[in-house]
Amino acid sequence: MSSAPQNSPVLETARRAREAAAVLAPLPRTARDGALLAMADALEARTAEIVEANAEDVAKARAAGTAESIIDRLTLNPERVAAIAADVRHVVGLPDPVGEVLRGSTLPNGLELRQIRVPLGVVGIIYEARPNVTVDAAALCLKSGNAVLLRGSSSAYASNTALVAVLRDAVVEAGLPADAVQLVPGESRDSVTELMTARGLVDVLIPRGGASLIRTVVEGSTVPVIETGTGNCHVYVDRAADLDMAVDILVNAKAQRPSVCNAAETVLVHRDIADEFLPRALKALADAGVTVHGDETWQEASPEVVPATDEDWATEYLSYDIAAAVVPDLDAAVAHIRRWTSGHTEAVVTRDTAAARRFVSLVDSTAVMVNASTRFTDGGQFGFGAEIGISTQKLHARGPMGLPELTSTKYVVTGDGHIRD
Structure with missing residues (x-):
């Protein structure tokens, strides 16, 4: 009592x-x-x-x-x-x-x-x-x-x-x-x-x-x-991603409504496609008014990128800011997510079905999106009609x-x- x-x-x-x-x-x-x-x-x-x-x-x-x-x-x-x-x-x-x-x-x-x-x-x-x-x-x-x-x-x-x-x-x-x-x-x-x-x-x-x-x-x-829960959500762009799709998903996840818990706060990119993807992503994010806080590879791609620190990986910005890193492979992306996520929503962009399955099986968050924006984690979008909140715990209720x-x-x-x- x-x-x-x-x-x-x-x-x-x-x-x-x-x-x-x-x-x-x-x-x-x-x-x-x-x-x-x-x-x-x-x-x-x-x-x-x-x-x-x-x-x-x-x-x-x-x-x-x-x-x-x-x-x-x-x-x-x-x-x-x-x-x-x-x-x-x-x-x-x-x-x-x-x-x-x-x-x-x-x-x-x-x-x-x-x-x-x-x-x-x-x-x-x-x-x-x-x-x-x-x-x-x-x-x-x-x-x-x-x-x-x-x-x-x-x-x-x-x-x-x-x-x-x-x-x-x-x-x-x-x-x-x-x-x-x-x-x-x-x-x-x-x-x-x-x-x-x-x-x-x-x-x-x-x-x-x-x-x-x-x-x-x-x-x-x-x-x-x-x-x-808070929403430190991630988008991972795999080496087998459709790059046009990846850009669209990234910009939507970050900039469609940045002040909500299902907005993306970090983007991770496979190193095999970094040379081609980063310039396209940087332009699209800049056009949307987003400031990138990136690792060394992102910084080398543009002088406008702000150097990222551990604080950036842990931050739910709720603003037109995003943390960004290049990773050697899918497992490294998963390791980054498992360390820094709040357990809300993560997304993978890939045309490789096996890679998508592995990402889904390894990522332990409330919702995992495959080739879709993190912004869909929502009771209305899931067809529930309404929601009281999004639970990031594992007992009784999880998700919208x-x-x-x-x-x-x-x-x-x-x-x-x-x-x-």
């Missing part, structure tokens, strides 16, 4: 969430979907209220000198609110994971055995500046029968407060308990610590954000954590986490007066 005072507002919020979770668990899909539709309608009806609250956060962020890229993530306008509402309606149409039978059989003694999906219970989400996550997380948790505790950053506190008020009113209107969706009280780190140590009240925590946030939650939590990953299982055993000898 938590070491926080038992009358702590955070723990009281968690207790109410636990009571709400018990109500949600047996509800039919129609009840949960009805609440989601009510949430979408309410977001649209109360857009002005939401945008007004968001303007307060944006003004504070600008006054504090926050980077415009962060302010853009923070900002809500009527078009973005409408898009968020549309996303909630999309969740309604996704398959319901609750009650799905994963396996079943009749045992030799006549007992009927079924393993079925059930909600996790109370899910805590700790996340940074994007207020759209508030609604996304609430919708996905409610769809999968879970109560949700939302702890966004203080920079979005007014926005999140307004959004959660709208969602709670909609949930009540649909006949569900308001405490199925709650904002964790407090803006200080103490409230985060109390949430992380509310073992017995919170079933699982999911951190979403940068490396520092994720590390803090993983290392400091007594509540089980599903670790969503859709609705099934927000459930656990239980066994239901049905007999006819069976007793064990």
Whole structure:
């Protein structure tokens, strides 16, 4: 249990969430979907209220000198609110994971055995500046029968407060308990610590954000954590690669949207094709506005290349920067990846089927792309409809986490007066 005072507002919020979770668990899909539709309608009806609250956060962020890229993530306008509402309606149409039978059989003694999906219970989400996550997380948790505790950053506190008020009113209107969706009280780190140590009240925590946030939650939590990882992703261009394809994949993986976790941060090139590939890659990357931090071979190919250090190999840039090295062979590329990867996504570009198979078998990351951009590691792109995050751990959930990953299982055993000898 938590070491926080038992009358702590955070723990009281968690207790109410636990009571709400018990109500949600047996509800039919129609009840949960009805609440989601009510949430979408309410977001649209109360857009002005939401945008007004968001303007307060944006003004504070600008006054504090926050980077415009962060302010853009923070900002809500009527078009973005409408898009968020549309996303909630999309969740309604996704398959319901609750009650799905994963396996079943009749045992030799006549007992009927079924393993079925059930909600996790109370899910805590700790996340940074994007207020759209508030609604996304609430919708996905409610769809999968879970109560949700939302702890966004203080920079979005007014926005999140307004959004959660709208969602709670909609949930009540649909006949569900308001405490199925709650904002964790407090803006200080103490409230985060109390949430992380509310073992017995919170079933699982999911951190979403940068490396520092994720590390803090993983290392400091007594509540089980599903670790969503940073993305130090690699692209390896093999000697049997189609070079036109390799250039296209590299530029897309790095520059299509560099601030996300599935963007490439390092490119590795087989030495047999370096003389031909590097000039083409350097031009394409320069045209895309990307700065290359390269080893000696890359530096020899262009005076614009910044000398790379071990810090570059370890860095998730989230910017128009990429680390680059030439390697003697596929095994050397794999060794580099295994040393420096965060376990998110790696890609190989090759026309050699045996080389592709070897790369896939040796690389131990959440997703491995063959002749495709790292940018495809995404719940929507995988056809899951939505995701709560991308897990880089190996227990319970790995990779893009859709609705099934927000459930656990239980066994239901049905007999006819069976007793064990």
